[in-house]
Amino acid sequence: MASTTNLPLFIGGKACKAISRKKFENINPASGKKICDVEQAGRRDIEKAVVAARKGFAVWSAMSGTERGRILIKAAQILRERRKELAEIEVRDTGKPISEALVVDIDSGADALEFFGGLAADIKGDHHDLGESAFAYTRREPLGICAGIGAWNYPMQIACWKTAPALACGNSMIFKPSEMTPTNAFMLAGILKQAGLPDGVYNVVHGMGETGHFLASHPDIDKISFTGSVPTGKLVLKDAAETVKYVTMELGGKSPLIIFDDSQLDNAVSAAMNANFYTQGEVCSNGTRVYVHEDIHDDFIEALKERTEAMVIGDPMSAKTHIGSLINKSHLEKVLEYVRLGIEEGAYLVSGGEEVAVKKLSGGSFMSPAIFTACQDDMRICREEIFGPVMSVMSFREEEEVINRANDTELGLSAGVFTQNLARAHRVVAKLRAGTCWINNYNLTPIGVPFGGYKQSGIGRENAAGAIEHFTQVKSVYVELGDVECDY
Numbered sequence: 001m002a003s004t005t006n007l008p009l010f011i012g013g014k015a016c017k018a019i020s021r022k023k024f025e026n027i028n029p030a031s032g033k034k035i036c037d038v039e040q041a042g043r044r045d046i047e048k049a050v051v052a053a054r055k056g057f058a059v060w061s062a063m064s065g066t067e068r069g070r071i072l073i074k075a076a077q078i079l080r081e082r083r084k085e086l087a088e089i090e091v092r093d094t095g096k097p098i099s100e101a102l103v104v105d106i107d108s109g110a111d112a113l114e115f116f117g118g119l120a121a122d123i124k125g126d127h128h129d130l131g132e133s134a135f136a137y138t139r140r141e142p143l144g145i146c147a148g149i150g151a152w153n154y155p156m157q158i159a160c161w162k163t164a165p166a167l168a169c170g171n172s173m174i175f176k177p178s179e180m181t182p183t184n185a186f187m188l189a190g191i192l193k194q195a196g197l198p199d200g201v202y203n204v205v206h207g208m209g210e211t212g213h214f215l216a217s218h219p220d221i222d223k224i225s226f227t228g229s230v231p232t233g234k235l236v237l238k239d240a241a242e243t244v245k246y247v248t249m250e251l252g253g254k255s256p257l258i259i260f261d262d263s264q265l266d267n268a269v270s271a272a273m274n275a276n277f278y279t280q281g282e283v284c285s286n287g288t289r290v291y292v293h294e295d296i297h298d299d300f301i302e303a304l305k306e307r308t309e310a311m312v313i314g315d316p317m318s319a320k321t322h323i324g325s326l327i328n329k330s331h332l333e334k335v336l337e338y339v340r341l342g343i344e345e346g347a348y349l350v351s352g353g354e355e356v357a358v359k360k361l362s363g364g365s366f367m368s369p370a371i372f373t374a375c376q377d378d379m380r381i382c383r384e385e386i387f388g389p390v391m392s393v394m395s396f397r398e399e400e401e402v403i404n405r406a407n408d409t410e411l412g413l414s415a416g417v418f419t420q421n422l423a424r425a426h427r428v429v430a431k432l433r434a435g436t437c438w439i440n441n442y443n444l445t446p447i448g449v450p451f452g453g454y455k456q457s458g459i460g461r462e463n464a465a466g467a468i469e470h471f472t473q474v475k476s477v478y479v480e481l482g483d484v485e486c487d488y
């Protein structure tokens with residue numbers, strides 16, 4: 001997109017300017033330069049989107065699941081055909097390395113459209129036998145208008161993970177991407193239209209917290225699916241409570257990764273790096289509390305340090321880059337402040353944790369991945385979500401001890417266990433209070449497997465067939481075949 005073009009809203013099947021007449025800037029994190037101005041939706045724009053979505057809903061919900069599914073699958077194909085262009089947009093908006101965006105971000109969105117497109121024809125209710133003269137059945141009906149609110153770390157993936165199940169079930173969607181990464185949610189609108197989606201079924205409104213608040217508090221919106229931080233999630237929940245909306249909450253994490261002494265060391269190091277440094281550490285499910293058995297602690301740190309220091313920090317558009325730019329300067333400053341805090345708290349900084357200058361990208365927000373050892377469970381770096389490339393390593397001795405320490409948090413998004421002893425792996429996983437657990441790997445999220453959090457990390461699940469339940473409501477229908485009994 002040329003830097004002079006404004007990024008419009010998308011309402012009722014058309015790109016449009018905001019009635020609010022307000023705009024904000026979309027900045028490339030790696031260069032610090034403006035990509036474009038973005039039309040900002042005010043209250044009247046949200047009203048317009050709700051009217052369009054209601055009209056779209058009437059058309060879309062009357063179509064068969066087979067017809068709806070065909071359009072979603074077609075959109076998935078277009079996404080894959082345009083993978084490179086969309087991945088480059090993702091990199092420009094987020095600062096993440098192109099090597100990641102090409103193999104994960106766009107395909108993960110396409111997977112969701114394909115998966116839920118395939119399920120659309122199979123959304124159904126149950127039959128209940130009530131004896132010879134009666135039966136009941138249930139209809140699984142769409143909710144109506146769903147609103148999606150996204151975070152900035154996986155813009156296309158988040159838009160598709162919410163939109164695909166919502167649309168498969170016959171709902172319409174008003175999606176608000178993060179103000180920091182607005183482009184690909186808008187691109188998705190054009191792709192869905194090209195695939196045959198009726199007007200008004202998928203709408204995009206841009207804006208900040210206020211725009212999100214307009215959606216979450218709107219009485220004619222039936223569901224909010226939110227991805228973001230715990231504090232914002234609580235505000236959205238309050239808004240949703242006022243109008244008794246369905247909610248899905250995908251919130252933050254501070255997840256444990258437990259590495260036992262019989263682990264295959266190279267794999268454990270690989271997983272710890274994936275669990276902390278992928279997308280510059282800006283991943284909700286990251287395993288940032290790494291518990292390593294004391295007998296292998298020093299060998300683990302030695303291998304980890306060597307491999308981490310070989311990572312390439314640089315231009316996210318370069319295929320060689322492993323660590324791109326953090327989302328912006330203030331987030332970089334927040335992450336570096338946590339590094340300073342870790343040192344103050346008495347943790348030992350083994351590697352990294354410094355701002356890095358990248359040639360020709362002086363306006364970017366780059367840092368070297370940080371590894372802390374000698375961490376204690378009560379340090380703030382081990383309790384608070386940093387959302388940057390900062391790994392805290394702690395040692396442990398006993399299985400029961402490490403399970404208790406891993407569970408000692410208000411969050412519960414994910415967890416990982418490394419061991420060759422599979423009986424132990426399953427025993428430990430069963431006791432971990434986290435929505436997604438990995439045994440001998442980390443951070444894989446195939447579309448057919450549910451994803452979501454325990455405790456304050458969230459409510460509900462995304463992905464897998466179960467998501468259909470979160471985007472439909474059940475109507476029970478009692479059918480009398482005999483006479484009506486009446487004592488009066």
Ligand SMILES: NC(=O)c1ccc[n+]([C@@H]2O[C@H](COP(=O)([O-])OP(=O)(O)OC[C@H]3O[C@@H](n4cnc5c(N)ncnc54)[C@H](O)[C@@H]3O)[C@@H](O)[C@H]2O)c1
Pocket residue numbers: 149150151152153154176177178179207208209210211212213216227228229230231232233235236249250251252253283284285385387413452453457458
């Ligand atoms: N569990 C998951 O699946 C998942 C995935 C990605 C990110 N996250 C979490 O997201 C956070 C990082 O993303 P972020 O900084 O964009 O989060 P954030 O909470 O600051 O913002 C998320 C979204 O909410 C909007 N928003 C802000 N105030 C609002 C309000 N009052 N009402 C409605 N909407 C409002 C923002 O504009 C943005 O679109 C991290 O905590 C991360 O763990 C979770």
